[in-house]
Amino acid sequence: xxxxxxxxxPTKWRFLSRNRLIAALGQATVVVEAGWRSGSINTAGxxxxxxxxxxxxxxxxxxxxxxxxxxxxxxxxxxxVTTTAEIRELWETTVGMTQGDxxxxxxxxxxxxxxxxxxxxxxxxxxxxxxxSVTRVEALLGLLELEGAVARxxxxxxRSAGAA
Numbered sequence: 001x002x003x004x005x006x007x008x009x010p011t012k013w014r015f016l017s018r019n020r021l022i023a024a025l026g027q028a029t030v031v032v033e034a035g036w037r038s039g040s041i042n043t044a045g046x047x048x049x050x051x052x053x054x055x056x057x058x059x060x061x062x063x064x065x066x067x068x069x070x071x072x073x074x075x076x077x078x079x080x081v082t083t084t085a086e087i088r089e090l091w092e093t094t095v096g097m098t099q100g101d102x103x104x105x106x107x108x109x110x111x112x113x114x115x116x117x118x119x120x121x122x123x124x125x126x127x128x129x130x131x132x133s134v135t136r137v138e139a140l141l142g143l144l145e146l147e148g149a150v151a152r153x154x155x156x157x158x159r160s161a162g163a164a
Contacts (some may be wrong), residue, residue, distance in 0.1 A: 016042055023047040028091045030055040030081055034068025041068045048076045051113035051129045055081040055090045077116045107132060111140050112149070112159065120156030 002008075003017060019039055023029060023046035031054075034040035048054050056078040059066025072078035081087050107130075114129035115121060123141065127134040141157055144150040151160050 015039060019043040020046045023050060023052060026052060028053040028055065028087075030057070030087050030090065031069055031072055031078070032057045033059065033065040034072075035064055036067045036071060038068050041071065044072055044076060044078070048078075049129065051110070051115075053090045054078040055087060057081055077119045105140075107136065108140055108144065111137060111144070115150060115157060115159040117159045120153035120158045122156045126157065 003021070004014065008014070016039065019042045023043050026047065029044055029047035029052055031040045031044050034044075044054055044056075054072065054076055056069040056072040058069055058073065058080055061070070069078075073080055079086075079090055081090060110130040110132060111126060114126045121129075123134055123137050126132075126141075127137045130137065132140070141150055145152065149160055150157050
């Protein structure tokens with residue numbers, strides 16, 4: 001998949017642009033090894049901005065190829081994954097939300113994708129992540145709160161622990 005025609009010369013900025021497509025096409029992104037600044041971190045950043053589930057495999061704190069994964073765990077709210085079962089669980093959270101209920105409101109799905117289970121996110125940031133208006137996000141958060149799918153936490157909102 002590419003945004004440029006076949007035969008176009010590869011350049012650094014095209015690889016970074018391609019990472020945006022990779023993040024958009026995936027249900028979830030898992031980074032196994034990455035330096036502090038790498039294409040994998042770039043892809044993960046795009047995935048996070050799209051509200052996609054993000055996982056990272058931790059490594060030795062002394063390894064430069066683990067520093068990017070540790071950064072994702074700390075700064076991007078990535079889920080720590082160490083087994084294939086945990087990776088499947090990460091992926092299934094998205095599949096369950098988007099395919100498990102064919103009648104699901106697409107705006108609710110977008111909002112749920114933008115939420116985190118660990119970090120409270122303000123409504124304005126949820127609006128940016130989901131592409132919805134702040135007014136619409138606030139209305140949907142109220143409905144999701146009544147269903148027990150989200151909880152208000154400090155100055156923001158997070159997905160409830162038991163919610164899909």
